[in-house]
Amino acid sequence: FFEQEMEDESNGRENLNVYVSPEGRLARSEVPIKKEFLKPVYDWRGGQKRPRNEEANDRDAEKPASNDGQGAETSQDPDNDQEKCTSSSSCSSSSSDRQPHKKKGRFTKSARKERKANTKKALYLGKGLCHTFCNTGSCSYGDSCRMSHDLAGFMAWKPADLLDHCPVYERTGTCPMGIRCRYASKHTNPDGSQIPHPDFASKSVTDPLLPSLNVLDRDTLFALKKRELDFTKTKEALLLHTGKTSTFLTSKKAKQDRSAAPAVPVVPAPEKTAEAIEGEIHLLGASGTDAAEQKQIIREEKKTVDFKDKLILAPLTTIGNLPYRRICKRFGADITVGEMALSINLLQGSNQEWALAKRHPCEDVFGVQLAGSHGDNMGACAELISERLNVDFIDVNCGCPIDLICDKGAGSSLLERTRRLEEICKTMSSVMTMPLTVKIRTGYYDNNRTADKLVPKLKSWGVSAVTIHGRTREQRYTKLADWEYIDSCSKLTDLPVIGNGDIYNYTDVEAHKKETGVSSVMLARGAIIKPWLFEEIKQQKHWDISGSERLDILKDFSSYGLEYWGSDDQGVENTRSFLLNWLSFTCRYVPVGILEVLPTQMNHRPPPFVGRDDRETLLSSNYVEDWIKISEMLLGPVPDGFHFEPKHKANSFSSG
Numbered sequence: 022f023f024e025q026e027m028e029d030e031s032n033g034r035e036n037l038n039v040y041v042s043p044e045g046r047l048a049r050s051e052v053p054i055k056k057e058f059l060k061p062v063y064d065w066r067g068g069q070k071r072p073r074n075e076e077a078n079d080r081d082a083e084k085p086a087s088n089d090g091q092g093a094e095t096s097q098d099p100d101n102d103q104e105k106c107t108s109s110s111s112c113s114s115s116s117s118d119r120q121p122h123k124k125k126g127r128f129t130k131s132a133r134k135e136r137k138a139n140t141k142k143a144l145y146l147g148k149g150l151c152h153t154f155c156n157t158g159s160c161s162y163g164d165s166c167r168m169s170h171d172l173a174g175f176m177a178w179k180p181a182d183l184l185d186h187c188p189v190y191e192r193t194g195t196c197p198m199g200i201r202c203r204y205a206s207k208h209t210n211p212d213g214s215q216i217p218h219p220d221f222a223s224k225s226v227t228d229p230l231l232p233s234l235n236v237l238d239r240d241t242l243f244a245l246k247k248r249e250l251d252f253t254k255t256k257e258a259l260l261l262h263t264g265k266t267s268t269f270l271t272s273k274k275a276k277q278d279r280s281a282a283p284a285v286p287v288v289p290a291p292e293k294t295a296e297a298i299e300g301e302i303h304l305l306g307a308s309g310t311d312a313a314e315q316k317q318i319i320r321e322e323k324k325t326v327d328f329k330d331k332l333i334l335a336p337l338t339t340i341g342n343l344p345y346r347r348i349c350k351r352f353g354a355d356i357t358v359g360e361m362a363l364s365i366n367l368l369q370g371s372n373q374e375w376a377l378a379k380r381h382p383c384e385d386v387f388g389v390q391l392a393g394s395h396g397d398n399m400g401a402c403a404e405l406i407s408e409r410l411n412v413d414f415i416d417v418n419c420g421c422p423i424d425l426i427c428d429k430g431a432g433s434s435l436l437e438r439t440r441r442l443e444e445i446c447k448t449m450s451s452v453m454t455m456p457l458t459v460k461i462r463t464g465y466y467d468n469n470r471t472a473d474k475l476v477p478k479l480k481s482w483g484v485s486a487v488t489i490h491g492r493t494r495e496q497r498y499t500k501l502a503d504w505e506y507i508d509s510c511s512k513l514t515d516l517p518v519i520g521n522g523d524i525y526n527y528t529d530v531e532a533h534k535k536e537t538g539v540s541s542v543m544l545a546r547g548a549i550i551k552p553w554l555f556e557e558i559k560q561q562k563h564w565d566i567s568g569s570e571r572l573d574i575l576k577d578f579s580s581y582g583l584e585y586w587g588s589d590d591q592g593v594e595n596t597r598s599f600l601l602n603w604l605s606f607t608c609r610y611v612p613v614g615i616l617e618v619l620p621t622q623m624n625h626r627p628p629p630f631v632g633r634d635d636r637e638t639l640l641s642s643n644y645v646e647d648w649i650k651i652s653e654m655l656l657g658p659v660p661d662g663f664h665f666e667p668k669h670k671a672n673s674f675s676s677g
Contacts, residue, residue: 034438035265038062038629043618052627053617061630087183096425098520128256133578143397150175155199158212172200180590182206183657188580189588192411194221203591203657209396211231233343233585234380235410255400258451262483263444267397324455326386326414328486328541332555332562336460337392337544339668340633343381348574353555356386363419363431364402378410388458394419394430394441400448407453414485417445417452419461422494432495434484436465443482450483460488467495477513484516491522498546501624508537519543525550547623549606555631563620565613568636572651575600579655584645597652597659604648605667608641 038061041373043053098385151168154160160170169175180203187204190196196216208216242251252270259267286500286516306377328617334341336358346357366374380387393399403415416533419442421432435442457477464470466473472489489510491502502522511518518537524530525547533539548554557564582596611627613619632638639647645665653659 023401030091033127034063036061036063036416046287046628047358047625052610052621052625052626054628054630055615056615058615058630058632060631062629076470124399152199154229155201158214160297175200176434180660183593185657187583187588189584190218192580194218194485196588198588198592201587201611203588203590203593208420212468234382235378235412236325237375237378237409239403242370242372242430244376245368250405252401252404254452255397255404255448258448259396262275262451263396270397272402275319294516300617309647320653323453324413326356326456326485327620328519332351332540332558333488333541334358334548335518335543336361336418337545337549339599340606342585342599343379344578344585344599345603346597347381347581348552348578349555350381350383354544354548356388357384358390359469361390361392361421362400364391367391367402367405377499378406378412380411386413388412388414388416390418390460391415392431393445394435396441396444396448399445400452403449403457404452407455409470412455413458414458415449415457416460416488417442417449418458420490420494422462427494433465436475436494437460439478442475443478446479446484456485457483458486458488459484460490463492463493463503465494467493472510473513476516476518478509480514480516482645484538486519487514488519488521491520504533504537507539511538517541521545523547523623525554525623526563527561528620530558544604549603550610551607563613568612568632568634569606571610571640572636575651576655578603593656594660597656598665600652600655601645601648601665604651605669608648610645612637
């Protein structure tokens with residue numbers, strides 16, 4: 022069928038994707054794919070590229086719709102295979118019917134009516150329902166409960182249940198979502214009570230439903246929002262290392278007490294002696310120590326983490342969520358790091374930001390990465406995390422290249438502000454009971470790499486390990502990572518140096534460990550594209566994984582996502598969103614079995630190809646419509662008017 026379709030589409034036109042020898046492909050920085058898997062690409066209308074949306078509509082009109090995952094055909098465009106379709110016209114299921122947005126007055130009658138309807142709809146979609154009443158059919162608060170008990174109204178608004186079985190209920194015998202679950206008809210009675218699992222007692226549970234760790238209690242979050250916490254250790258550390266105090270860390274109550282106090286006339290202070298200065302700094306009872314010890318705040322002994330010969334999963338914004346980290350742990354990741362969290366948002370009590378610090382019990386060695394531009398904010402976060410959460414180390418982000426972060430003085434901009442970075446590291450190290458690590462790039466500008474000047478100073482600032490990404494901030498993710506420069510930096514310090522950049526095969530790790538002085542390696546985009554990379558490295562092999570095995574990994578991720586974000590309507594759509602963002606990376610994988618030369622490199626661009634079966638072809642599609650089709654195979658149909666655009670579009674493909 023495929024050959025006949027290509028023959029019909031060729032119509033005597035020239036094939037632009039002809040076979041080229043492996044040497045020729047590699048010289049052009051392309052992946053050498055076997056001839057029989059190359060997908061013909063024909064010029065269209067005198068060399069113009071055929072619009073994706075026109076061909077997709079033609080194909081959809083000719084082919085019958087299929088909702089099952091067996092024998093699914095992709096909607097890849099043979100004439101425009103290299104471009105991703107991210108425009109709104111091709112990424113929305115109802116883009117052709119979308120009407121132009123009409124601006125409405127803020128306080129018009131229609132606007133108020135619409136807001137009221139949306140609020141009611143949100144309530145009946147689960148945002149405001151009493152969880153206890155939904156799960157058990159009763160509530161101890163009765164009529165005085167502030168949440169809604171209107172199950173009839175909720176059921177009228179609730180979308181139709183999905184046909185599959187609830188993965189959380191099947192694995193654990195219970196579903197915490199109760200009647201709000203999108204699979205509720207499989208495990209709940211009409212009154213909302215849950216049906217006992219028929220064979221759960223005799224079932225061996227290999228992956229029980231375990232609660233996430235590092236959930237900050239409500240009282241602490243409320244105190245953060247009201248600014249009622251007083252970070253004593255951080256203020257003392259700031260005074261010691263910088264000679265400055267921070268009004269930002271002073272609680273609102275302390276400020277009010279200070280303003281209510283009677284005015285005191287200003288009297289010139291006498292010259293302070295060394296003893297007076299020591300008492301003012303208040304070294305937590307460490308009086309009588311020698312001069313060297315007076316420069317540090319005495320604290321309880323720090324934990325230690327072994328960073329030698331480890332496979333470390335990098336902190337990955339959006340992709341590096343808790344369900345994804347569970348997948349990587351299953352494939353052999355030794356150390357995991359949560360997504361980058363902004364210090365200022367943490368101190369404001371943001372629930373979404375504190376969720377980034379959550380940890381699954383399977384993550385035996387786990388770190389939190391913080392981004393910030395001031396020592397008081399970063400120190401206060403480190404103090405709070407050290408006292409309230411269970412983490413093994415805290416990492417300072419000095420490598421994020423995003424303008425939004427760098428413009429605020431955080432991320433890669435700290436590479437150009439060494440005094441500020443020194444203040445941050447010393448303050449955080451003084452208030453922590455676990456190791457402090459730093460993740461940096463080789464520099465900010467291409468023509469001025471500064472990591473070699475920064476790395477020798479880190480140990481004196483209290484840092485226990487440093488990760489070096491072999492690119493500058495200006496490079497972002499283009500060009501190749503400079504591992505020779507990483508090696509030269511590793512010789513300037515006795516700290517563990519973790520190398521990062523362009524690791525895509527076990528041969529890359531072997532070469533870097535042999536040719537450089539790095540202690541460990543950190544995997545980022547390589548682990549996103551193929552999360553089984555950890556297992557490949559440990560078993561020293563190129564894994565020719567099948568399309569069905571890859572689909573099973575995505576199915577497990579969906580199951581973990583429903584467990585973490587919930588199996589109600591909101592949880593399903595959250596899982597779908599994160600799954601689609603992950604698929605925007607996994608589509609770059611080229612199966613080992615269709616390659617002419619091993620290994621391939623991350624910066625090599627694959628020519629248009631087809632897989633060995635329909636699943637491989639579908640999973641390799643660059644089009645959002647096909648990613649949505651995969652999500653529907655795992656999580657059911659998308660809502661009306663659904664639209665998705667990838668959050669990250671970074672790649673390091675060479676131009677050849």
